[in-house]
Amino acid sequence: MPVLLGIIMVKLFFPKIHEFEKLGLGFLIGSSLFTMALFLAGVAGFSISMKTGIGILVTSSIILIGYLSYDKRARNNLFTWNFDIVRLGNVGYLAIIILGVLFASSLISNIYWPVKSWDALTLYDFRGKYFAETGRLSDLFSIHRYYLSYPLFTSLAHAWIYIIGFKNPSFLYSLFYIVLVVVFCFSLSRLTNFKYSLIFTLVLAFSYEIYSHSLFAYTNLPYIVFLVLGYIYLYYWKTSSENKYLYLSALLLSLSGWVRNSDPFWVVPLIVTFYYLVKSKKYLLWVKYALVVLLFRIPWSVYVKIISRNFIVGSSNDYSSVFSLSLNEYVTRFVLVSEYFFTNVFKPNWIMIVSFLAGLILVLTSKQYNIKFFSFLILISLGIIFGGIYFYSLIYVKWQLVGDSVARMSVFVIPLVIFFQALLLYNYLNPRKR
């Protein structure tokens, strides 16, 4: 039901995109806004339960119906269907069957295996089970500060799945994988053509890092989906100049903060859009964009600050060490971080990074300004990964022990680079269609 409301919202504002793309976006927006509403209800004192969930859904439906009765264009959009299907040929249908096999395999694995991965047991699923059984939000955080580490999106999603009677919420991560692949395919096809986009969609779907992330209940894959699609719709805004895609990008980036709030990549589109919008003197548009990006990051941040005052166990971050090193130590740390970056970020993703750099040279020697825009998003993101590791190394003594986490954090580069290469090669191989 939350997903259905999400789909309706997407249909109202984006009637022309393909129905499968609307389905995917509806799933993302519906599930995240629903869990956000559950969280706010929990903070306000309501229990995390079926009653509260139904109350939220009924209230949302009433608001939607009210809006529809007021806006005729929205009513027309609701009943606009776009199921454009291209004649694919045998190879195209084979590609779709292969994608279906991948989706089914991920789902089968997630239905079979219970929640089993370390962080899922210690944090995400434990919180979900706790909320579902007790209905209470804040009590858990007084047991250990660790339970405040990450926002509650996946945990509340787990909780809702338990509340409605399912025993295993792992299938959720297969749905995120499917949504990423499907929305990637259709958004790329709007910029190229469907057969061409299928090739790169297959490359993405077969990516081992992306596929394997769909098999465990961590926040990495949902975060990647929100972030990557936020970047893609931002690029689509740049090419189409329709501001509603800018706001969609902002919404997705904002909701990525509801999945994971410690990763700073939401800053990248703000930096890049600042440059372009200020250059074209659209200051107000940038302010609106920034406000939407921050919108869904604020509730959790404020809540953590309030709750953290009452802690019994667990330590908070000490930032004083950032400024207490000598110049020589900063330089030595830079060398160490460079080696660490090479081992944990470059080596696992060397093909993507090298091909991105090759593509970047191509773009810089051409006049493809829109693709340059997208390449800057990726380049600054890689810079932020390095900068983030450096900053982290100044705060935590054992910073080098989290190589796996850093490698997982950089996986979002893969779909971005595939999208970038797809656009670049399409423009070079179809010069008339530029």
Add this chain to the structure above:
Amino acid sequence: MVFNIDESLLEGRKSLFTKLLILNYRIYPFLVTFTFSVLLVESFTYAGFVGKYIIFGANFFLLLSILSGIIQLAYSSQFEGRDNENYLFQNKIFFYFCNITLPVFVFLYYVVIVTEAKNYPNYVFSTIHLNIENFSYVVFFNLFNVFLGQVKEYKKLFFQVDKTFKAGKTFEVGKTFRIKKTINTFWLNKVLISALITLMFFFGATNLLQTGKQLIVENIYIFLNRSSSYDEKMEAKWGLFYKYMKFVRDNTPNDAAIAIPPPVRPWLSEGNSVLVRYFLYPRFLITVENEFITERKPDYYLLAKGLWKAYDDKDYGWPKDFIKAEKILYMDSETNIAREVEKDYDPSEPKNLQSWGLIKAKY
């Protein structure tokens, strides 16, 4: 700097660069055949075997062949069709050979993966001495050559790109550094596009093999163990740790207070309060973080040898102090059944430092 190839490529004087390109085109089938051979040898021996006898290992020849392939992709359309007939024939035969062997190698690869999945890790190597991971390089390399052959077939692809760049894009390294040189990016772009296509293929092919392997292995396991219970599945993933948590859960009431070891080796799992809490909640856990804050005394102590490797064998076993106990429940790690002994807990008893169980405290 202009990376040009002479228009009348095989006539008259040729630059060193042109000669190298022609040489690359002509020796490609031989280089790649040699690479195939060393990769096959290492599939039946071990990685690094070839490097022991020739200075350069299989990876070197693989990389060299791929680089040679990229250069072929960028430049061969310029002189293919005008080269000596024998060399053209050799290249054609070589690519036909790759097209024929590819389905055979792919089929063999997936047969060995399925066989290994149905038996145990290293089964294939122990029976037919085939190293699956090294063999995957043979399959990948074959895929690469088929891809190369197919792309070379579509010469229009490159003629179209040629027309795009006929005007010649120049990139002036002038204004910032006051160097008056122009770089004609025409050929640079061609190499970069070839490299991009090859790298995308490389990424796609390696991930296809890796993901395909995981998919097959995972689904075979699920099929063979389709009626496993929740406990059996968790034990498959967590081993003795899950068995122990289940033992503790089955032998303590929900409102018990349980003391757990500190989160250091060898108790990085048993001492991790957030991990243990997943299995034992709503039981109250007394840890190093809250033992001096909480008013509750432990009803039980975990009797935990330690799953993680200790720095010293003497470190195994917890608790380290004498405890007045109503009884000690020793866990049989095979059957998970508790064996009850009514006595106090003494850490100096060697058996206690190697056991798993529960101590019911006496006050």
